[in-house]
Each structure stands twice: as C-alpha cells, then as structure tokens.
Amino acid sequence: MDKIIIKGGKSLKGEVKISGAKNAALPILISSLLTDGTCKYNNVPALNDIKSVNFLLENLGAKVVKTGAGSLSINSENFNNHKTSYELVRKMRASILVLGPLLARLKKAEVSFPGGCAIGARPVDLHLKGLAALGAKIEIKNGYIKAFCSQLKGADIYFDFPTVTGAENLMMAASLAKGTTVLKNCAKEPEVIELADVLNKMGAKIKGAGTPTIEIIGVKELKPAEVAIMPDRIEVGTFIIAAALTNGDILIKGCAPKHLEAVINKLKEAGADIIVKNNNIRAIGNKEIKSADIKTLPYPGFPTDMQAQFMVLMCFGNGVSMIEESVFENRLIHVSELNRMGADIKVSGNKAMVKGVKFLSGAPVMASDLRASASLVLAGLAAKGVTEINRIYHLDRGYENIEAKFSALGADIKRISV
Ligand code: EPZ
Numbered sequence: 001m002d003k004i005i006i007k008g009g010k011s012l013k014g015e016v017k018i019s020g021a022k023n024a025a026l027p028i029l030i031s032s033l034l035t036d037g038t039c040k041y042n043n044v045p046a047l048n049d050i051k052s053v054n055f056l057l058e059n060l061g062a063k064v065v066k067t068g069a070g071s072l073s074i075n076s077e078n079f080n081n082h083k084t085s086y087e088l089v090r091k092m093r094a095s096i097l098v099l100g101p102l103l104a105r106l107k108k109a110e111v112s113f114p115g116g117c118a119i120g121a122r123p124v125d126l127h128l129k130g131l132a133a134l135g136a137k138i139e140i141k142n143g144y145i146k147a148f149c150s151q152l153k154g155a156d157i158y159f160d161f162p163t164v165t166g167a168e169n170l171m172m173a174a175s176l177a178k179g180t181t182v183l184k185n186c187a188k189e190p191e192v193i194e195l196a197d198v199l200n201k202m203g204a205k206i207k208g209a210g211t212p213t214i215e216i217i218g219v220k221e222l223k224p225a226e227v228a229i230m231p232d233r234i235e236v237g238t239f240i241i242a243a244a245l246t247n248g249d250i251l252i253k254g255c256a257p258k259h260l261e262a263v264i265n266k267l268k269e270a271g272a273d274i275i276v277k278n279n280n281i282r283a284i285g286n287k288e289i290k291s292a293d294i295k296t297l298p299y300p301g302f303p304t305d306m307q308a309q310f311m312v313l314m315c316f317g318n319g320v321s322m323i324e325e326s327v328f329e330n331r332l333i334h335v336s337e338l339n340r341m342g343a344d345i346k347v348s349g350n351k352a353m354v355k356g357v358k359f360l361s362g363a364p365v366m367a368s369d370l371r372a373s374a375s376l377v378l379a380g381l382a383a384k385g386v387t388e389i390n391r392i393y394h395l396d397r398g399y400e401n402i403e404a405k406f407s408a409l410g411a412d413i414k415r416i417s418v
Helices: 022-034 048-059 086-091 093-106 125-133 164-175 190-201 233-245 257-269 304-314 334-340 370-382 402-408
Strands: 002-007 013-017 038-042 063-068 071-075 108-112 137-141 144-148 156-158 180-184 205-207 214-217 226-228 249-253 273-277 280-284 320-324 344-348 351-355 364-366 386-390 412-417
Touching: 002 370, 013 402, 022 038, 022 048, 022 071, 022 093, 022 164, 022 190, 048 063, 048 086, 048 093, 086 093, 086 108, 093 108, 093 125, 093 144, 093 164, 125 137, 125 144, 125 156, 125 164, 164 180, 164 190, 164 205, 164 214, 190 205, 233 249, 233 257, 233 280, 233 304, 233 370, 257 273, 257 280, 257 304, 304 320, 304 334, 304 351, 304 370, 334 344, 334 364, 334 370, 364 370, 370 386, 370 402, 370 412, 402 412
Parallel strands: 013 249, 038 226, 156 180, 364 386
Antiparallel strands: 002 386, 002 412, 038 071, 063 071, 108 144, 137 144, 180 214, 205 214, 249 280, 273 280, 320 351, 344 351
C-alpha cells in the first residue's frame, strides 16, 4: 500500500500537461467490442482504471496491445465470452458499460451486478430499463445481471435522471439495434459527446449528443476507428484549484476550456485569476480567497467530481461557503478528514457549511474515493506541516503521475511504498 507524503506551503509555479480523460477513455475503449476490426487509441491515460478495463476486455476475448506511450490497439474479432466476474466489476463500476456491447454483438450478457461504492448506491436501474426497452430480457440472479435478446430493436427511452454511463451504454447498444432509438432527458457531459463522435467515426448514425435528446439509427455493423482521447476536465479543474490554493501561477496545457465553464466562473468568483488562451489555461492564485456557494449538478452545472476539490479551497475562504452535493447521496466523506486538518466544516444531509480558517495543519489522513483523495492532496499542498495520505490506490484510479506533476510545479511531495 503506497502513501503520499506532502510538506505543505510551497507556492506552485510552472507548466503542466493534462492527461487523457478517464471518463472518456473508459466507454471509448469498451466501444471497441462493437466492431471486429482493430481500433487504435492515443492519449490514453496511464491509470489503474484503464488497466482494469483492458483486463476486462481481454477477459471477454478481445486482444489489447500496447503500441506506445499512451497508445494501444484493441481487436475484438474473437470476442466470445459474455460473462464478467464479480471481482472485475467490484473494482470498477464502469464495467457495467460492457452490457450494451455484449447484447449488441453476442445477444447475451452475464455481468456481475455492480455494488455501490463509497459515494453512493450507484444503481443501474436506468441502464437496465433502457436495455429492456430495446428488447433485452433481463433477470438479476445470484448477484449477476443475466440478459439476452434475439435482436435489439430501436425504441423511445426516457431517462428518469440524466445518467452519464446510462446514456453511453444505451448509445452503444442502440448503434447496432434494428431501427431508430430516441433517448430523452440524456446527460450532456462532454464524455457523452466524445463517445457519440467515436461511434459515428465507426459508422454509427447518432445525432443530438450534448443535448437532452439523442437519436440513434441502428446500422448493421461498425468499422474500427483511430481515436485520441480528449483531455481530462476534472484534472484541469484540480490544477486550477492547486494554483488558487497556493498563491501559485500554473500554465495548464492541452485542455478544453469550454468543458469547464461552470468551474472557471466559480473559481473566478472565489478570487482566482484565470486566463484562457486556445487550449491552455493560466491559473493565478491571489492572497485572498473569497467564499462562494456551489450546488453540484449534471453538466453544464458545477460537476460533482470537482466538489471535494472546491471544498478545500473554501476552507481558506474569507467567509462561509455552502456546498450542496445533489448528484450522489454520500459524497461528503472527505469532510471528516479535512476537519482533522483543522477545517471548520459542518454537514447536514447533503449540505456542508464551510467556514474559512486561517490555515490547515498537516496530518495523517485516509483517502476514501477518487476525488476525495485528490482533495486531500490539495489540502496537504496548502497546509502547514506534513500530511500523510493513506490508501492512495483511490488516487491512482484517476490521476496519472500526480505526484510527479505537482513535484515539477515545486511541491514537496513524494510517494512511499509501505
Ligand atoms: C459518471 O458516473 C462518472 N463516471 C462519475 O465519475 C461522475 O461523478 C458521474 O458520471 C456524474 O457526472 C464515469 O463516467 C465512469 P450517473 P455514472 O449514472 O454514470 C443515479 C469519477 O470520480 N443513477 O450519471 O455512474 C446515480 O445514483 C466518477 O470519475 C440512477 O439512479 O453516474 C447518481 O445519483 C465518480 N440509476 C446519478 O444518477 C441509474 O441507472 C448520477 O449517476 C444510473 C444512475
């Protein structure tokens, strides 16, 4: 079990290159199951979740070959296994995304029912309801989702909630269904748009991604594509906050600023100077951090994946900040660890009231989920003294070389293997 040790108080300055987006890469790599050609992927981030999804795809019979740094090719010609194990799905909930492709290609699927995780129950009822509407027969038995169909048929589907992976699963299934599918009340996240673009590159006929209504005209087969994964907007937001927290000046390179409008506006309100130029963002911290309120919302609202990181900034605010987590039911776990570092945060239901304090003190803390662990790194960078972060396997799921990137910006941060 590795841990990260940070000696806080350094002002971060310099340049950082953003990695490919985990939440775009996962569905896109899985979409390789939809064709029996060889798909090529570039700018794939080196993350544990990527290793997990590659292992999952190989387990299904796909051939995954590393072709260079951040590049790989996947061939699903001999993809023949329709079962994924509990072990695989337990590690990574996004494994549920194989359901659509399995039904579309093999007409059957046996996927372990994904359990919840630290941040919530994470149900998949909307995925299953949508696939059933396309004609899949689904039963849940012994902790497995068992599904089969003769041929998926287009249908009109309304999502009770704009689920991101729900829209992605259904787009992939409907791409090879017979007839037209209309998905309504869809998630508008950039990762949904990215997957639709990749599927269209493979020959799918998808319109409306990024709007609440997505139309998919089923085709007979899809051909392989070559794709570069888009930059990770959550990593960008994390580095902007790192600059704001440490009175730093960071040039964040290779981003897509349009994916971060809600975050950029809110961080400007909190007193950071943010200069956007093409696909680079310069983030400059200022002495005073202004308290500001947020409510996390589906895109284009303030992203839930940035809530924990923003909360750390508010710990240094000049007043009181109200933070409301409206997407997941249990995504305030990081509060107790921040309070151990001297923060003044009170939680009531899914709301946190953050009263700014003069400083945080370094302490041994425990990561609990991916974004909470990123918030503990940020807190350690800004705190006085030494912070030791345990269980950083959570961090390794979604941040590539995070300690190397912060160290290059002047942070005193190191990873030790225990
Ligand atoms: C995706 O998760 C992301 N993961 C999450 O990022 C992100 O936080 C989330 O979208 C919201 O933006 C990936 O893309 C791999 P949802 P997803 O389905 O698709 C409820 C990270 O840290 N819901 O949009 O699982 C659900 O309970 C991760 O990178 C149902 O009720 O999220 C939640 O309250 C964390 N039934 C809400 O919708 C369903 O069938 C949002 O879930 C599906 C979802």
